[in-house]
Amino acid sequence: MRPVVPDKGGKDTYPYDRNSDLKKTFWTFKTGTNARKYFKKAAVPIADCLAVMVEIAKYNQNQLGVLTATEQAEIDAKLTCADGITNKIDVYRQATAPLMDNLGSFCSFCEIPVLSDFDVEHVAPKSQYPSYSILWENLLISCKPCNQGGAKGENPTRSFVVSDWLNDVEPTDESGYYDEIRKRHYIWPDRDQIAYRAMIPRLGFHDGTGWQLIPEATSIDTRQTYYVSIMSKREVYANIFVSAKAKKTERKRVIVILTAEDTAGFTSSVAATEMIDLCRLNTWRTGDSPKFDRRMVFRTKTWFTALGQLRTLRNAQANSPAEFDDAWTAMLDVASTAGFYSVWVRVFDLGADTDPNGKLYVARFVEDTDDAGRFPNTRTSKVP
Numbered sequence: 001m002r003p004v005v006p007d008k009g010g011k012d013t014y015p016y017d018r019n020s021d022l023k024k025t026f027w028t029f030k031t032g033t034n035a036r037k038y039f040k041k042a043a044v045p046i047a048d049c050l051a052v053m054v055e056i057a058k059y060n061q062n063q064l065g066v067l068t069a070t071e072q073a074e075i076d077a078k079l080t081c082a083d084g085i086t087n088k089i090d091v092y093r094q095a096t097a098p099l100m101d102n103l104g105s106f107c108s109f110c111e112i113p114v115l116s117d118f119d120v121e122h123v124a125p126k127s128q129y130p131s132y133s134i135l136w137e138n139l140l141i142s143c144k145p146c147n148q149g150g151a152k153g154e155n156p157t158r159s160f161v162v163s164d165w166l167n168d169v170e171p172t173d174e175s176g177y178y179d180e181i182r183k184r185h186y187i188w189p190d191r192d193q194i195a196y197r198a199m200i201p202r203l204g205f206h207d208g209t210g211w212q213l214i215p216e217a218t219s220i221d222t223r224q225t226y227y228v229s230i231m232s233k234r235e236v237y238a239n240i241f242v243s244a245k246a247k248k249t250e251r252k253r254v255i256v257i258l259t260a261e262d263t264a265g266f267t268s269s270v271a272a273t274e275m276i277d278l279c280r281l282n283t284w285r286t287g288d289s290p291k292f293d294r295r296m297v298f299r300t301k302t303w304f305t306a307l308g309q310l311r312t313l314r315n316a317q318a319n320s321p322a323e324f325d326d327a328w329t330a331m332l333d334v335a336s337t338a339g340f341y342s343v344w345v346r347v348f349d350l351g352a353d354t355d356p357n358g359k360l361y362v363a364r365f366v367e368d369t370d371d372a373g374r375f376p377n378t379r380t381s382k383v384p
Ligand SMILES: [Zn+2]
Pocket: 107, 108, 109, 110, 111, 112, 142, 143, 144, 145, 146, 147, 295
């Protein structure tokens, strides 16, 4: 997972969390204070308040009786259908453009490119924690398989937080839940500098009975090549060396899994496992069309794309510095199109090559991709 700078950019063009009153308002409503009375005091536009109230109402559907007919009409005009308050107004979707400027066109969790359609992801789910439903700090980018259905979805729920983490003691307001989710559990790309180190991608293959990891040095042997993927079954095949001693490549079903690591601190592997489970980063959703979730297919393919680029770079470097520069620039474009930043960093890190000026490929990759058109705002202190 690529760690990112949390507050850089974006915030200035996303209006809602400037109004700290709104955050308090959510909780006030949730606990039953008169809505109109509060909003008369709030120093925020009425349109914003109404939008917020719709979000509140989704959580707590008995608060809107205090609205005037005019206000109700204003809400209705914002709704996309006529089926009332249970429909969503999605004010948070105004975060779409600044989020993409800030984070690039990649899922914040699985790192797959999201080129056309993506979810504005509520880290603490909006249905459970409405105080945070429009706050910039609670927003990331997600692909649909990470966010929907059996994956992250509405998790972690309030009841889960209370029963599993807090010994059945409810927090007094939503910040208590939020702090558990954001500060004490999971690995988050915008909060945890160790996001990359805590979840390392590794190449494995299926030996007929189960998945086996390939030794790291062997996994980046550039004589290995991608063969084919079968999307309907979500299978990827490649020509690989299955062990360090293998004399020739074999055609095997392969996979790149994320392993939860302890190297970044004694609790990091626990938090990483929580994150992997939350978004199902190492598995596929059950009960859906098998074509739906292609995250692991593309992550695995990208490993071999990176190997091919590494092979090209080495050959170009053996020829001339000019040829290397061309190959390097082309590689940057390939990488930013393919996504899966962690895979690229891992392959270059294990390769340990240095460029004609003696700089490690991996260091140069991290530096050269940290721009608006590639992988913007990477937090590089713990990468690799
Ligand atoms: Zn994703």
